[in-house]
Amino acid sequence: MPRSRGSSGGNTGTRKNVSRDVPQLTESQITLGEILSRRTAEGAPELYDKLENNAVRCHSCGHRCKILDGLQGICKVRYNEGGVLKVPRGYVAALQADPIEKKPFFHAYPGALALSFGMLGCDYHCGYCQNWVTSQALRDPVAGASPADVEPADLIRLAKRHGAKVITSTYNEPLITSEWAVEVFREAKNAGLICSYVSNGNGTDRVLDYIAPYVDLYKIDLKGFDDRRYRDLGGVLQPVLETIQGVKRRGMWLEVVTLIVPGFNDSNEELTKIAEFLAGVDPDIPWHITAFHQDYKMTENANTDVRTLQRAYEIGRRAGLRYVYPGNIPGAFGEEEGTHCPQCNELVIGRRGFRVTSYRLKDGNCASCGTPVPGRWDEAAALGRDGVPRPVWIA
Secondary structure (H helix, E strand, O other): EEEOOOOOOOOOOOOOHHHHHHOOOOHHHHHHHHHHOOEEEEHHHHHHHHHHHHOOEOOOOOOOOOOOOOOEEEOOOOOEEEEEEEEEEEOEEEEEEEHHOOOOOOOOOOOEEEEEOOOOOOOOOOOOOOHHHHHHOOOOOOOOOOOOOHHHHHHHHHHOEEEEEEEEEEOOOHHHHHHHHHHHHHHHHHOOOEEEEEEEEOOHHHHHHHHHHOOOEEEEEOOOOOHHHHHHHHHHHHHHHHHHHHHHHHOEEEEEEEEOOOOOOOHHHHHHHHHHHHHHHHOOOOEHHHHHHHHOOOOOOOOHHHHHHHHHHHHHHHOOOOOEEEOOOOOOOHHHEEEEEEOOEEEEEEOOOOEEEEOEEEOOEEOOOEEOOOOOOOOOOOOOOOOEEOOOOOO
């Protein structure tokens, strides 16, 4: 695979033909980048522009990389080969059957299973990433996820076999592998599955237009409201705010998560800015405020305690958000983990962690007073499932 675009303008590395140059090596001895370069296709014309001197402009994420011939974008998985943008296709590096509440989606098909698949790479480099084995595999030699070849039909078959109602692109950043997600989702929708993204939200109008016909549910991580902090993670704030607005405008069901990290984004001021922004877009957006635990490279910040999440919950409610959900500490918040009717405050969906314990909606309305509760609902929920994610094997 070509080398990453760097600050030195003279980097003009080119991709080698591995099979010709080093035929004696086994696949386990070849670099991950070279392995992935065999699993690519041309990028969708909707997502890149051809420029002079064989350069390209990629629009799959908010970085909008200008990629010179022979180089990679910031994500390290989209690269320019002879003036053609090459993008990932035909593999997964993570595969699991998750409760939909783990995504998390709390206002969509309670108790359903989501066949969750991920590729490799990310346009951010968050020090606390919980999926760093896949997202940082091309940056961090310690990360070691391996790709397994699949076709869309294989994933649809696995979803049906495991009783999944939903199929989700997750574990790495799905925006940078949108061509593959759309290829999978086309078949998934034909098979009656619900399609979803779990994303950092660093999008563009062009990528949202490209995926909108196929994505039903979209979860965005709003990691804070300080552009300086966002730059520490490898991005900037504004494209994420625009993506939240753009997803909502295009009619995809949207839920937002903020992982609350002590000393990073947990001030009253920052949490208030997040909550007020979301309420200004739509007070019905569910806001998940989740507890940080030490992970990957961020091991000095304290784990988030119950008091901090309760404070964030109260900030969200004061800002006018109707659905605020503290998470990652199951059982610590009682009925606040559940969904309440915005009119009569009746508990309409009970939860503990990823388990759905009760369901009192009828045609999407509160069974007590008839007030509509926004979301994507079935007549019944899958009650009693243990809420435990389960691995899925391709073979």
